[in-house]
Amino acid sequence: MTKTTRKALLGGLAIASASVLLAGCGSAPETSASGDASTSDYLPCMVSDFGGFDDKSFNQLGYDGLMKAGEELEVKPKTVESATETDYASNVQGLVDQGCSTIITVGFALADAAAESAEANPETEYVSIDDIVDIDGDGETDFPNIKPIIFDTAQAAFLAGYLSAGVSQTGVVGTFGGMNFPTVTIFMDGFAQGVTYYNEENAADVQIIGWDSAAQDGSFTGGFEANDGARQIAQGLIDQNADVILPVGGPIYQSAAAAIEDSGKNIALIGADADVYETDPSVGALLLTSILKGIDVGVYDTIVAAGNDEFDATPFIGTLENDGVGIAPFHDWEANVPAELSTKLDELKQSIIDGDITVDSYLAS
Structure with missing residues (x-):
């Protein structure tokens, strides 16, 4: 099944809420280690999507959660970065060959490689970030040794959209993405x-x-790199008078930040996945807020449990209710956000949690 077909199938899925809370290059992977000498045979591993572990976004969040878990367990994780889509399968297989106990794949695009490897290696544990690994389209994860960690970020993005409309002075706000994947859109x-x-x-x-x-x-830029194409799209939004911009796709926010700075205009940037104010202070003055996904916490909790022989393949779905998604503080932009607007966002959050406001997404149950 192609990714395009899978994307269409995902659009119709209604996945049941989980019962637990946050409960590279194509050759042999290069080891990235932390902590002292391993005190167990447990070996957690991770494959990035392209964008790399220094994307200050979802790959980096996954990496940080893995390294923190490694320190807790006193083991040395192995990591490998993907440069292109053609690296996914070989990178996953490389980690299998090195005896990894749990392999984390970061990103929707790695689902096919994760499924193929999980089927071939039923004793190995897999964690899929941002995809339920439903290749056959029946609405369920295909193999019992895969744990999905996914996020209904539409709920948090709804709050960011309301906020953006409330602070916009031009009456125009804009967004663009890396690729037309469900986890971006x-x-x-x-x-x-x-x-x-x-x-x-x-x-x-x-x-x-x-x-x-x-x-x-x-x-869409067609990828997840901070490059001139991303900058040109951001500039196009600025030329159409947008004064709040949400880039979704790892480091493409850096291109948007450059376009904003060059414009000399008072334009707000919204981060995605991480609190970009914390992960990249160089753009802090531009940030209105960030739309948060608890990838680091999800990875940490899952790997610590797996390292203690308590791996649980039950899917985790991050929502506003379980704090798996949210929006970051306003930081330097706080003075530009009226108190009544901030209060309204709190009310909207509760209304979404209570079910009084429905935010549509392919993950909405």
């Missing part, structure tokens, strides 16, 4: 829903550019 779609809700509640007409909810398509 879930941010963009939730963001758009938040803007729409703001307009309905406040008789406003804030426009969102870069994403078309009806078509489920928008502006």
Whole structure:
């Protein structure tokens, strides 16, 4: 089944909420270690998506969670970075060959490689970040040795969209993504829903550019690198008068930040996955907030449990209710956010948790 077909199938999934809370190059992987000498035979490992472990976003969050767990367990994790999509299968196999006990694949795009490897190695544990690994499209994870850690980021993005509409001075906000994957567009779609809700509640007409909810398509760079293509897309949004921009796709936010700085305009940036104010202080002054995914906590908890022979393949779905997703503090932009708007965001969060507001996504149950 192709990724395009899988993406279409994912759009119709309704996955049951989990009962627990956050409960490279194609040749042989290079080892990345932390802690003292291993005191057990347990060996946790990780394969990145392209973008690398220094993307200051989802790959880095996964890496940080793994290293923290390694310190806790007094083991030395192995990691390998993927440079392109063609590296995925060989990188996973390389970790199998090195005797990894648990292999974490970071990103939707690695699902096929994870499924193939899990089927061939039923005694090895797998953790899939951002995908349930449902290659056959039946709505369930294909193999019992895979634990999905996924996030309904549309809920948090809804809050960021409402916030953005509330602070915009031009009446235009924008977003763009790395690739048209469900784990990217879930941010963009939730963001758009938040803007729409703001307009309905406040008789406003804030426009969102870069994403078309009806078509489920928008502006994409075609990859997850900070490059001139990403910068040009960000510049296009600026040229259309957007004064809040949400880039979704690892380090592509760096290209957006460069475009904002060159414009000389008062434009806010929204981070994705991590609190980018903390992971990349160089763009801190631009950040209104970040849309958060608890990847690091999910990886840490899962690996510590697995290292103690308590691996649980039950899917974890991060939501506002279990703090698996959220929005970061306003940091330097706090003075620009009216107190009543901040209070309203708290109320909206509770309304989403209570079910009074429904945020549509492919993960909504």
